[in-house]
Amino acid sequence: MTSDVTGTAVEQSRAMTVEVAGRTVTSCRLGGGEPLLYLHGLCDVHSAGTPSEPPLFLARLAEQHHVIAPALPGYPGSSGLEEIEDVEDCAWQLVDLLDALDLTRVDIVAHSLGGWFAAELALRHPARVRRLALVAPLGLHVRGVEVPAFFGAVAPRGVGGMGEARRLLFADPDGDAATRALPDEMSRDAQLRWFGGLAGAARLGWRAPHFQSRQLARRLGRITTPVLVVGGHGDLLVPPVVARAWSDGLDAARRVEIAGAGHCIPLEQPDSARHVLAFLSDPGVTDASGNVDVDLPGVTDVSRTTGTTGS
Amino acid sequence: MPWPYLGPPREFLARHEAAWVTLPNSLYDPARGAELYERYLGELVMAEELGLDGVVVNEHHQNAYGLMPSPNLMAAALTRETSRVRICVLGNALPLYQPPTRVAEEMAMLDVMSGGRLIAGLVVGGGPEYYSTNVNPTEARPRFREALELVVQAWTRPGPFAFDGEYYRLPYVNPWPRPLQQPHPPVWIPGLGSPSTIAYCAEKGFGYMGVAYYAPPETFARQAAAYHEAVAAAGRAYDPELLGWLTTVYVADTDEQAVEEAATHLAYFQGTLAAGFVGPGKVWMPPGYLEAPALVQFLSELRALVEGPRPTDAKQAVWRRSPLIGSVDTVRRRLLEFVTGLRLGTVLALLQFGSLPADLTARSMHLYATEVVPYVRREAERHFAAQGWAT
Numbered sequence: 195m196t197s198d199v200t201g202t203a204v205e206q207s208r209a210m211t212v213e214v215a216g217r218t219v220t221s222c223r224l225g226g227g228e229p230l231l232y233l234h235g236l237c238d239v240h241s242a243g244t245p246s247e248p249p250l251f252l253a254r255l256a257e258q259h260h261v262i263a264p265a266l267p268g269y270p271g272s273s274g275l276e277e278i279e280d281v282e283d284c285a286w287q288l289v290d291l292l293d294a295l296d297l298t299r300v301d302i303v304a305h306s307l308g309g310w311f312a313a314e315l316a317l318r319h320p321a322r323v324r325r326l327a328l329v330a331p332l333g334l335h336v337r338g339v340e341v342p343a344f345f346g347a348v349a350p351r352g353v354g355g356m357g358e359a360r361r362l363l364f365a366d367p368d369g370d371a372a373t374r375a376l377p378d379e380m381s382r383d384a385q386l387r388w389f390g391g392l393a394g395a396a397r398l399g400w401r402a403p404h405f406q407s408r409q410l411a412r413r414l415g416r417i418t419t420p421v422l423v424v425g426g427h428g429d430l431l432v433p434p435v436v437a438r439a440w441s442d443g444l445d446a447a448r449r450v451e452i453a454g455a456g457h458c459i460p461l462e463q464p465d466s467a468r469h470v471l472a473f474l475s476d477p478g479v480t481d482a483s484g485n486v487d488v489d490l491p492g493v494t495d496v497s498r499t500t501g502t503t504g505s
Numbered sequence: 506m507p508w509p510y511l512g513p514p515r516e517f518l519a520r521h522e523a524a525w526v527t528l529p530n531s532l533y534d535p536a537r538g539a540e541l542y543e544r545y546l547g548e549l550v551m552a553e554e555l556g557l558d559g560v561v562v563n564e565h566h567q568n569a570y571g572l573m574p575s576p577n578l579m580a581a582a583l584t585r586e587t588s589r590v591r592i593c594v595l596g597n598a599l600p601l602y603q604p605p606t607r608v609a610e611e612m613a614m615l616d617v618m619s620g621g622r623l624i625a626g627l628v629v630g631g632g633p634e635y636y637s638t639n640v641n642p643t644e645a646r647p648r649f650r651e652a653l654e655l656v657v658q659a660w661t662r663p664g665p666f667a668f669d670g671e672y673y674r675l676p677y678v679n680p681w682p683r684p685l686q687q688p689h690p691p692v693w694i695p696g697l698g699s700p701s702t703i704a705y706c707a708e709k710g711f712g713y714m715g716v717a718y719y720a721p722p723e724t725f726a727r728q729a730a731a732y733h734e735a736v737a738a739a740g741r742a743y744d745p746e747l748l749g750w751l752t753t754v755y756v757a758d759t760d761e762q763a764v765e766e767a768a769t770h771l772a773y774f775q776g777t778l779a780a781g782f783v784g785p786g787k788v789w790m791p792p793g794y795l796e797a798p799a800l801v802q803f804l805s806e807l808r809a810l811v812e813g814p815r816p817t818d819a820k821q822a823v824w825r826r827s828p829l830i831g832s833v834d835t836v837r838r839r840l841l842e843f844v845t846g847l848r849l850g851t852v853l854a855l856l857q858f859g860s861l862p863a864d865l866t867a868r869s870m871h872l873y874a875t876e877v878v879p880y881v882r883r884e885a886e887r888h889f890a891a892q893g894w895a896t
Binding site for chain 1: 526527641787793801
């Protein structure tokens with residue numbers, strides 16, 4: 195791992211495909227040191243598989259960790275979608291993956307859809323998750339909060355135009371991050387990745403059209419893993435009120451709100467990785483279950499719950 | 506059964522993204538709706554009076570394209586208002602029914618009520634239906650296959666029996682009534698050309714009805730060729746009635762008159778009502794409904810059609826996608842070419858399309874049923890008597 199003076203990772207990512215319980219899982223790996231599992235979201239599918247140029251957010255994480263970023267089931271490079279009936283199956287597929295990677299207990303950074311799955315994993319298998327950073331996590335149903343329908347917004351158009359999807363997913367739909375991730379003119383490969391990924395997202399996200407689980411809402415307080423919630427100020431899918439519900443409902447949760455970010459925080463504000471790094475390097479965040487109450491040096495705009503409002 | 510009051514495509518698309526799923530239902534006027542049902546049902550009854558072989562109804566939800574969320578209700582009315590024609594429900598979208606034995610029951614009712622005149626169309630359902638019903642599109646195809654298996658078993662296997670599938674687990678399958686036609690009504694499946702659907706129809710002896718009215722006729726010709734190959738591969742005798750072509754038809758005294766009279770109504774059909782099913786705007790095609798490569802291919806074909814060069818000549822512009830619009834002679838000649846060239850035994854003629862008004866519909870239907878169909882039937886029989894359908 196080499197870094198330039200500004201700390202930007204310049205290393206190429208490495209692709210890895212493993213057979214997991216008869217399924218194929220392709221991951222991108224970068225950096226070195228303690229392993230860190232990154233579960234991607236709805237809009238940063240490029241971070242899975244084999245990007246020649248790793249996204250900046252992952253590169254930042256890789257400055258201090260050995261990042262392993264698998265493609266979720268159904269996303270290009272990973273099979274197993276047809277075996278998923280509910281989120282329980284998803285959690286077990288993640289357990290299988292951790293076993294295959296020899297990770298008995300690991301830090302997880304999970305964004306969007308990946309955040310939902312990571313939370314369900316931590317709920318069921320607390321011994322496997324040491325610390326959990328949830329970046330704009332989907333999955334939580336908050337009564338009375340209406341969010342736009344994702345799959346309608348991303349339905350294809352006969353002629354070009356990903357504008358509606360960009361408006362849903364980015365604070366600045368005309369900014370570089372948005373237009374690079376979801377350009378109006380997509381190459382055939384990019385279309386295959388995007389539409390293939392949507393099928394992965396739809397498997398569990400369709401029946402719950404906003405990727406929201408009422409069961410998770412009821413069970414949230416049972417998660418004992420230390421959690422950082424990173425929310426986007428302009429996120430339409432996980433608006434700040436929902437991000438707050440996450441941190442309020444979780445024991446041992448802290449929350450950061452990122453300005454200038456919509457749902458795709460890692461793409462739009464890659465520098466937000468510093469909050470995650472600070473959380474993961476803070477000795478005050480213990481890997482014991484139960485309440486933690488720590489300060490994050492150098493981090494502003496942090497709201498912290500005492501961990502007593504959950505369940 | 507279209508809603509004809511939305512305006513021409515350009516005007517419509519300036520105000521709405523699609524005629525499906527999200528088009529506000531405040532635009533539906535029930536009083537006008539009553540007149541339309543009366544008219545459209547009357548046109549289907551007229552098809553029998555004019556000597557056509559069958560009438561077709563179909564299922565679509567939350568849209569202005571087809572006002573039959575339940576085609577079985579229309580078919581039920583037709584069992585009473587007709588006495589001879591085949592009544593083809595094309596079809597019931599099986600994954601949308603829970604449990605799909607409901608379809609086995611209703612279709613058995615229709616078959617019994619009509620004296621064995623039902624043709625049972627069983628369909629996956631279009632992409633927009635999955636947004637409208639929130640049924641998971643990533644399961645659409647395996648769910649469809651299993652539901653179809655269940656429905657056919659419900660018709661043919663002595664009940665009660667248990668069905669233990671991946672998607673449907675029913676301890677008691679035992680529908681009353683059973684269908685009149687034995688072992689069961691003919692099953693037809695419409696398709697957009699998916700090789701697996703074509704192969705499946707050929708294997709099972711089901712009818713394959715090619716839907717290609719949005720595309721040039723070569724698209725259907727390719728589907729027909731694939732069906733012939735699939736039937737041969739399945740080792741079945743070729744039955745021409747099991748290959749069908751869904752296409753718009755309009756007949757007038759001259760080609761010029763036909764094109765002039767049909768053009769705006771055809772544009773309304775293809776541009777306004779189909780908006781949402783096909784581009785240029787939103788295409789309600791849900792994830793996982795097609796495999797990603799097939800979806801990318803579909804979108805690129807759509808785009809080519811939208812952005813490709815448009816014929817400036819009015820006739821060529823219409824004939825690009827609708828060859829059966831013209832004089833009696835033109836439609837006779839072209840239809841005969843399709844029937845003999847593609848060994849086609851069934852033509853599903855869309856005789857009312859888009860905003861085509863009642864008087865033009867009636868006149869064209871009359872010419873088609875009395876001048877075109879008898880001629881093509883006679884000539885095709887002569888052609889195939891000489892060389893046989895199967896070669």
